[in-house]
Amino acid sequence: MPRHQKPVKIPGFQGLDKAVLFLLVLGLSLICLPSWAQEEEEGVFKGVGIHLRLRGGWAMFAGGDLEAGTSGRYDRILGELSALGLEISRQAKKPFRSGYEMGGDVVYFFTPSLGAGLGGSLLGAHTESSIMFNWPGSPLDYSMTSVPELKVWSLRLGLFLSLPLNRLLTFCASAGPALYFSEFRYTGDAIVMGNEDSLHQEVKASQWGVQGSLGLEVRMNRRLAFILEAQGRYAKISGFEGTERTFGWHGGQSQTVNEDGTLYFIEGEDYPRLDVIPGQPDSALQARKAVLDLSGLSLTAGFNFKF
Numbered sequence: 001m002p003r004h005q006k007p008v009k010i011p012g013f014q015g016l017d018k019a020v021l022f023l024l025v026l027g028l029s030l031i032c033l034p035s036w037a038q039e040e041e042e043g044v045f046k047g048v049g050i051h052l053r054l055r056g057g058w059a060m061f062a063g064g065d066l067e068a069g070t071s072g073r074y075d076r077i078l079g080e081l082s083a084l085g086l087e088i089s090r091q092a093k094k095p096f097r098s099g100y101e102m103g104g105d106v107v108y109f110f111t112p113s114l115g116a117g118l119g120g121s122l123l124g125a126h127t128e129s130s131i132m133f134n135w136p137g138s139p140l141d142y143s144m145t146s147v148p149e150l151k152v153w154s155l156r157l158g159l160f161l162s163l164p165l166n167r168l169l170t171f172c173a174s175a176g177p178a179l180y181f182s183e184f185r186y187t188g189d190a191i192v193m194g195n196e197d198s199l200h201q202e203v204k205a206s207q208w209g210v211q212g213s214l215g216l217e218v219r220m221n222r223r224l225a226f227i228l229e230a231q232g233r234y235a236k237i238s239g240f241e242g243t244e245r246t247f248g249w250h251g252g253q254s255q256t257v258n259e260d261g262t263l264y265f266i267e268g269e270d271y272p273r274l275d276v277i278p279g280q281p282d283s284a285l286q287a288r289k290a291v292l293d294l295s296g297l298s299l300t301a302g303f304n305f306k307f
Contacts (some may be wrong), residue, residue: 047307048221049109051160055227055302056102059123063097064186064236064293065209067264069274070096070148073188073199074129076271077144081133089141090132096148099125101231103297107160115160122297123152130158137141144190152182152294156211166217172229175212182206182237182292184263186274196249201276203242203263209294210236217304225304235294244276265290 074093081088103121110116133145160175165171186201215229240263248255261278268286281287 001155020231035167043213048117051109051115052104052120052199052305052307053106053107053117053227053302054104054305055229055231056100056205056298058098058099058296059125059296059298060098061093061296062293062303065290066150066274067096068264068267068272069290070186072272073274073281074131074271076129077146077190078202079271081131081144082083084235084242085231088131088132091130093129094127096125096127096150096205097149097296103154104302105156105158105160107158109160109162113272115162117158118156119158120153120155122181123150123154123294128307133284145188147187149185149187150182150292152172152180154181154211155179158187158211161194162283168238170217170219170225170248172215172217173213176210178209178211178235180207180209180235180237180294182240183292184240184292190216194249195251197245198247200245200247201242201263201274203240203276205237205240205292207235207237207239209233209237223306225306227304229300229302231298231300233294233296237292237294238289240246240292242276264288264291 018277071093076090078091097287101121101123103119105117105119106113117131126146126149129146130143134141137275142276156176156178158174161171161173162205163171178196182203184201186199188199190197212232213229213231217225217227219225241242242260242263244259244261246257259276260261264277264281264284264287265286266273266275266281266287274290276286
């Protein structure tokens with residue numbers, strides 16, 4: 001495939017494929033478990049009160065300035081291409097507000113219904129938006145891509161509630177503080193007639209938030225339950241620090257600029273954008289430190305192993 005041509009992926013729910021795969025694996029695992037009928041005579045397992053809860057699924061989050069900034073860059077380039085008289089042959093703009101989440105908790109139940117636990121998770125999101133365009137009458141397509149990527153590791157403390165509804169179903173809930181460590185990367189490329197412009201940003205930040213969950217446990221046997229859970233979170237993360245690299249290739253000459261600083265959200269222009277700025281931003285810019293709004297909901301499934 002020529003260098004100036006790139007395939008355009010069909011828009012979809014980012015992270016949903018990973019969530020579906022995880023649920024399929026869980027379903028296959030359930031087939032291998034002992035039937036409920038075989039377990040009816042086992043009675044209630046008491047053990048030492050330690051539960052290992054492993055879950056994974058689809059995550060949704062608000063996005064905040066990171067969503068608005070990457071979307072604004074895409075819209076700006078699309079507008080510039082149209083203003084130049086270029087024909088847009090295809091465009092695929094994807095929202096940056098969903099992905100996958102996988103994690104677990106170790107919980108000690110000091111009463112049959114109440115426990116305390118420590119856990120963690122990984123939330124990931126990756127999208128690729130693109131534009132295919134050409135000069136009127138030209139058979140050659142050129143491309144622009146916009147690729148934001150997010151990884152958030154969390155450590156959390158929580159109180160856990162477990163209330164049996166009947167022999168098979170148990171209502172479960174949890175809540176507590178969480179510390180989020182986030183890493184954001186952005187890559188944008190535009191290639192036109194041998195000329196290339198690219199932008200790469202890589203920044204990190206951490207912040208406290210709160211999380212909670214509501215769900216059901218389905219008893220498989222005395223030591224194992226299947227979990228269906230909705231996990232909510234509230235966290236706004238700012239103070240991203242890192243690097244920005246811009247590269248240009250024009251007329252056979254290249255230019256590269258590297259800068260270290262703070263990620264700012266600039267909204268005083270036609271389109272909002274994200275920029276890594278060393279020191280304080282120019283007072284003429286309507287700039288503030290970029291905020292990732294991680295608040296949202298994860299729909300998860302998994303297992304609770306009882307010891």
